Amino acid sequence: MLVLNGKEVAKEVRSSLAPRVTRFMKEFGRAPHLAVVLVGDDGASHVYVKNKKIACESIGMSSTIHNMPTSTTQQELDDKIQELNQDPAVDGILVQFPLPKHLNSDEVLRQIAPGKDADSLTYESMGLFFAGRADVKPCTPEGVMTMLRHYGIAVEGKRAVVVGRSNIVGKPMAQLLTDANATVTVCHSRTKNLSEFTRQADLVVVAAGKARMLGKEDFKKDAIVIDVGIHRDGPGGKLCGDVRFEELTQWAQAATPVPGGVGPMTIATLLQNTCLLAEKRAGLR
């Protein structure tokens, strides 16, 4: 089985971005800049945000983390977004989810200027995306497509199944695969006999959010399996995905490990999106 090494591919994406960052710096005297807004003290979110900042800096991009307390009001958060929208030195804005419950994430998404929407989550970005007109695409699904291209895995004509129908992963993943001429079925928690669907598929993207939910018997021989899940197997336990990866080694044609599969691709795509937004705003594209 081919192990789809997201760390490796993400490194390559970052390498390909570095000269673009250098060029941008030469022309504009500053690096493309990602602003990340982080509200509250969720431990996992702090780790994710820090990793994004490190990744930015590894290729010479700059990044600021805007830490706001859990007690932040909607108005304060909206004001912060408006400030970043208007700041000419900010190219991409990312609001780390989940937000504390008293804040309205819909309202936040409406505030981000579409030209700075690094995660393609505003309604205008989503509309452009589903209409097939977007430059910037949602990070995780686009990262998966980049990885498939890297390994020369053609999607056209394949039967694909996406397990999960979230706005951030499942729906846009299905759209990208359909745009690439796969025939795509979206399965979800209300699908009866899930494995009947997954077993027919040449390519399965699992974004179900359930630890170690699918294994060998759920896939056909020589399937390609992409695992978007990430879970900690008990307190202090190892990281694992939605798929029992170890069962696939003599079965699948290719699969992504967790960690080191889709995760690094998501961050690499975020950098790519920010770089693209910076170039577009500066008139380089």
Place this chain on the structure above:
Amino acid sequence: MLVLNGKEVAKEVRSSLAPRVTRFMKEFGRAPHLAVVLVGDDGASHVYVKNKKIACESIGMSSTIHNMPTSTTQQELDDKIQELNQDPAVDGILVQFPLPKHLNSDEVLRQIAPGKDADSLTYESMGLFFAGRADVKPCTPEGVMTMLRHYGIAVEGKRAVVVGRSNIVGKPMAQLLTDANATVTVCHSRTKNLSEFTRQADLVVVAAGKARMLGKEDFKKDAIVIDVGIHRDGPGGKLCGDVRFEELTQWAQAATPVPGGVGPMTIATLLQNTCLLAEKRAGLR
């Protein structure tokens, strides 16, 4: 086989709208108003637009057709849309497609105020729709859902196949069926062995745009078949759909005829959307 009578269901939708129109008139001294912009002299478009106007008037809504010559410039069309956006007496705006080739339909869609977007085609409307947050939904797919509900055909847990992936029908149809908890596969021109997919489905929506393309052998026994196609069978010939309807009578559980199936539902949903937009803008919802 149950014939899904779109004419009948559309009449019922219109009847349910009539008291809302009356109430709106009483409160605001005018009827909900749909403005249709028609550029050029495409014969079929003129017929469609006229039918929409007649349907509006049949329930006391008002409608104006803004005829513009084929020579209309982009600027003139944009100005017209802006004028309608600002006109307080206009509740819904519909630009009849196709536009003459020198006009940019993307640009036009960006101009329509989302609060007046009766066909749910602007990028913001599409984004809201795909995020599951839209009040107003694309007319044809929403009309199909209304028809299924009318006949008590449950979608939840069913295997559905949508043939076609257009922005106006295929994609939003798949989304609505997924939202209703069906497991949906989107097939298209690059799908290999199409009938393998359609034959597994409990419910098939055909929006392929090819006259009489599918017949009995493409569906399983007791399938539900929805035909979105409309074609003229040769010059001066009869109207027909994408499905060979006559083959289904001893085979399907239910099917829509052409004409008299999905077509009337699309127009009824347009009225419903315009009414809803009027009520929302007036603060009734």
